[in-house]
Amino acid sequence: MRARLTLVAVLAAVLAIAVAVVTAYRSVSPLIADEVDRGLADRADTVVALLEAGATLPQRADMTEQLLAPDGTVRPLTAGREPLPVNDSDLAVARGTQTRSETEVTIGDRSYGVLTKARPGGGAVMVGQNYAEVERVDREFLWRTVSITGVAVIVTALISWLAVGRILRPMRRLAHATQRITTTHDLSTVLPDAGRDEIGDLTRDFNAMLAALRLSRAQQQRLVQDAGHDLRTPLTSVRGSAELLQRARGRLDPADETQVLTTLVQEAKALDALVGELVDLATDRHTDEPAVAVDLAVLVEESAQRARRRSGRSVTVELADPATVTGRPQALARCIDNLLDNAAKFSPPDTGIDIHLRGARLTVLDRGPGIDAADQRAVFDRFYRADRTRSTPGSGLGLAIVHDIVTAHSGSVFAAGRAGGGAEVGFDLSGAAHSGAEAVG
Structure with a gap:
């Protein structure tokens, strides 16, 4: 070039x-x-x-x-x-x-x-x-013209060669870095800022891309490590139960055999749920949906009805100036369902669940053990379990999925203790809200 x-x-x-x-x-x-x-x-x-x-x-x-x-x-x-x-x-x-x-x-x-x-x-x-x-x-004029032209061409070539080389230096660094990353798969390379021209913009975009790739790789590695850790427990239980049945070969008491089979079914269900949640996290399938205008009030009512059918609990909805947001409806519905499932999992069977929607801020309130101040941010981490809820069934990925989807919609998540006992968990999509007459971008 x-x-x-x-x-x-x-x-x-x-x-x-x-x-x-x-x-x-x-x-x-x-x-x-x-x-x-x-x-x-x-x-x-x-x-x-x-x-x-x-x-x-x-x-x-x-x-x-x-x-x-x-x-x-x-x-x-x-x-x-x-x-x-x-x-x-x-x-x-x-x-x-x-x-x-x-x-x-x-x-x-x-x-x-x-x-x-x-x-x-x-x-x-x-x-x-x-x-x-x-x-x-006339001859002297032509000779001098040719001489000056030759000198000018040589000087122009020299200056152009040096100037173009200086201009393309950031491009060469970028090309060498790309080749090095392609060869070594080392994403730690960071290029120095190349100025405020188009090459500088390209360099900054390249650094941003590398940062995103480093973050993605780190998240994948952490996901694999965490998933491996959480998969061992149900797999160990399934393997132990299966080996016990294999060794006993019909010699177990009917009650013990029923208990072992029940454990196998429960652990298989837990594995199935965990694998499904892992697939959702790893593939980010919610990003395949097109963004449209979403009426949060409609999503909340539909999710509340599903929660009532599944859990048999009382689910009340309180609306205050509900907003319309630009988002992916199935992904946002998954967020609300996960929040309701989380509330149902940690609440006593005879208690209800409340949903408050004020504008684009949605809060799900339960009467469970609550969330300590030290755990209010950590509950959205993958596979996180607070000490008081470690014995509760679940994959530990439900709120992590909520966090990823809401963050992809330029929103924020929150969790806090509820006055009188219980927890308040939800999200705020004010950044994606718009008036009803506004077109979806």
């Missing part, structure tokens, strides 16, 4: 210089021609004036002068010079039928510009100027 950009810069410089040279040459050439014409006219006037005054004509190395009689006779005025050729126009001037004549002739290997001007009293004066000096100036 560096060579290509340098080549483009050099070609642009050459084109610009060529246009400037051609324009200058075309502008200067008429000026030189006019200057030659004026020189010939001045010389002819000088010759006529000196001849009339009887003065001696000074010689010029680049000039040839002669007198032309009406009969065509030529009298040289410049000793040692070849006479200028005479044509019909020159004779017409000498005979008085024409005032002046301008021609170009070649004598030997030299070109001349010739001016024939009528002389008072008859005849004409012919003045010829050798173009050798003009041609020399």
Whole structure:
């Protein structure tokens, strides 16, 4: 890329210089021609004036002068010079039928510009100027132009090579970092800030992407570690129960066998629920839904009805100016269902669950053991279990899923103890709320 950009810069410089040279040459050439014409006219006037005054004509190395009689006779005025050729126009001037004549002739290997001007009293004066000096100036102009163009191209190429190299240096660092990460899978690389131009923006985006990948990898590793830890308990129980049944081979008491089978079913259900929750966390399937306008009041009522059917509990809903938010309806419904399942799991069987929806802030209140101040943030971590709830069945992923979905909707989660006993757990989607007439982005 560096060579290509340098080549483009050099070609642009050459084109610009060529246009400037051609324009200058075309502008200067008429000026030189006019200057030659004026020189010939001045010389002819000088010759006529000196001849009339009887003065001696000074010689010029680049000039040839002669007198032309009406009969065509030529009298040289410049000793040692070849006479200028005479044509019909020159004779017409000498005979008085024409005032002046301008021609170009070649004598030997030299070109001349010739001016024939009528002389008072008859005849004409012919003045010829050798173009050798003009041609020399022209050649020198072209040579200097080519030399300057060559120097300019070399300097332009050098400056462009250095400048493009400096400009592309952050791009090379970015390319090398990408190659290194691809080869080593090391995401710890952080590129230095490259300025405020487009390359700097690309570098910052690359660093942000690396940070997101590092976070994703760390979350995956933590998820695998936590999942491995939590899977061991039910798997150990299932394996122990299965080995016990295998060794007993019908020799167990019916009551003991029923107990072992019940344990197998319960642990299998726990494993099934845990695997399902792990799949939801690992795949982030809620992100596949398109974002639309979601009426939180409708979601709350539907989730409350499902909770009543599943748990048989009393679920009351209190609405205060419910909001419409931009979000994914199935994912948000999953959040509310998880909050209600969490409340039902930790509440005594004869207690109800309350749902308060104020604007875009939803709170689920229960009468369970409550949440200690030290655990109010940790309850949303994956596989977290407070000391007082470790014996309660569950995967420890329900509130973690709520946290991930709400965070993806630019919202926040919260948990606190409830006055009179119990807990208040919920989320706030005020950042995604909009008026009913507002379009979904």
